[in-house]
Amino acid sequence: MRIAVLTGAGISAESGLATFRAADGLWENHRVEDVATPEAFERDPDLVHRFYNQRRARLAEVQPNPAHRALADLAQSHDLTLITQNVDNLHERGGSADVIHMHGELTRALCAACGHRWPAPLVMQPADPCPSCGAAATRPDIVWFGEMPYHMERIWQALEEADLFAAIGTSGNVYPAAGFAQHAARRGIPCVELNLAASANARDFAKRIIGPASETVPNWVA
Numbered sequence: 001m002r003i004a005v006l007t008g009a010g011i012s013a014e015s016g017l018a019t020f021r022a023a024d025g026l027w028e029n030h031r032v033e034d035v036a037t038p039e040a041f042e043r044d045p046d047l048v049h050r051f052y053n054q055r056r057a058r059l060a061e062v063q064p065n066p067a068h069r070a071l072a073d074l075a076q077s078h079d080l081t082l083i084t085q086n087v088d089n090l091h092e093r094g095g096s097a098d099v100i101h102m103h104g105e106l107t108r109a110l111c112a113a114c115g116h117r118w119p120a121p122l123v124m125q126p127a128d129p130c131p132s133c134g135a136a137a138t139r140p141d142i143v144w145f146g147e148m149p150y151h152m153e154r155i156w157q158a159l160e161e162a163d164l165f166a167a168i169g170t171s172g173n174v175y176p177a178a179g180f181a182q183h184a185a186r187r188g189i190p191c192v193e194l195n196l197a198a199s200a201n202a203r204d205f206a207k208r209i210i211g212p213a214s215e216t217v218p219n220w221v222a
């Protein structure tokens, strides 16, 4: 069976990584538009680097949880395409290979001048030169709001060919990811969501499994 899985911040919540929608809509005390847009980086690269340096440091303190590991097991027995909106590396550290990071990765740096990519140092600064072209245009290799997500061709292909689509720990507020379930459902592909509560696009899911991912995902995989 070919399974396409989309994950969001909820799958990493029990590992200790904050999800996006804190009560006051702030993202780790920052307005999203102040830290996750190309305009924000243009305006104040120091603030944006500090924000991602803080998240990179936090990532080094946490571990994958049973939900991450269960998806690695699922790939052993099924043709799994694992698509994540998360920029953390907990899927890989949980044993998954070939993870599609549609919104980029905290552990990678990108040169805005020449497009070169390299492993991100723990602390990045605007003046860091690109190891390839030497330009001081280093940014986190993250897809910001208003930017085109990565690997969209591969993702649409996987959604076309899937026999089952599952969304785990995502609120369904950010597009194009929030449109994947509708895309699959319209092709008659059964869709299931695993979450603490129904997501914003709950109508697209024929089945819902409610509970913490570290419990529901291993049970769903078993």
Ligand SMILES: CC(C)NC(=O)[C@H](Cc1c[nH]c2ccccc12)NC(=O)[C@H](CCCC/N=C(/NCCC(=O)O)S[C@H]1O[C@H](COP(=O)(O)OP(=O)(O)OC[C@H]2O[C@@H](n3cnc4c(N)ncnc43)[C@H](O)[C@@H]2O)[C@@H](O)[C@H]1O)NC(=O)OCc1ccccc1
Pocket (backbone or CB within 6 Å): 007, 008, 009, 010, 011, 013, 014, 019, 020, 021, 036, 085, 086, 087, 103, 142, 143, 144, 145, 146, 147, 148, 149, 168, 169, 170, 171, 172, 173, 174, 175, 176, 177, 194, 195, 196, 197, 199, 211, 212, 213, 214
């Ligand atoms: C806010 C929203 C309305 N805005 C958008 O969607 C925008 C604009 C837009 C495009 N199309 C539209 C259509 C309609 C309306 C708006 C738009 N989209 C974009 O800008 C996208 C790019 C969006 C990507 C932005 N980057 C991110 N991340 C990287 C940054 C970073 O991480 O620093 S998005 C970021 O927010 C999203 C957060 O959502 P979730 O992961 O779901 O997290 P959230 O906290 O919301 O929810 C957590 C869920 O988990 C559950 N949960 C919690 N704990 C647990 C638990 N323990 N167990 C189980 N579940 C749990 C909760 O119940 C909850 O449901 C993720 O996608 C995440 O990656 N780009 C683009 O459209 O480009 C165009 C384009 C076209 C052509 C050419 C050029 C450009």
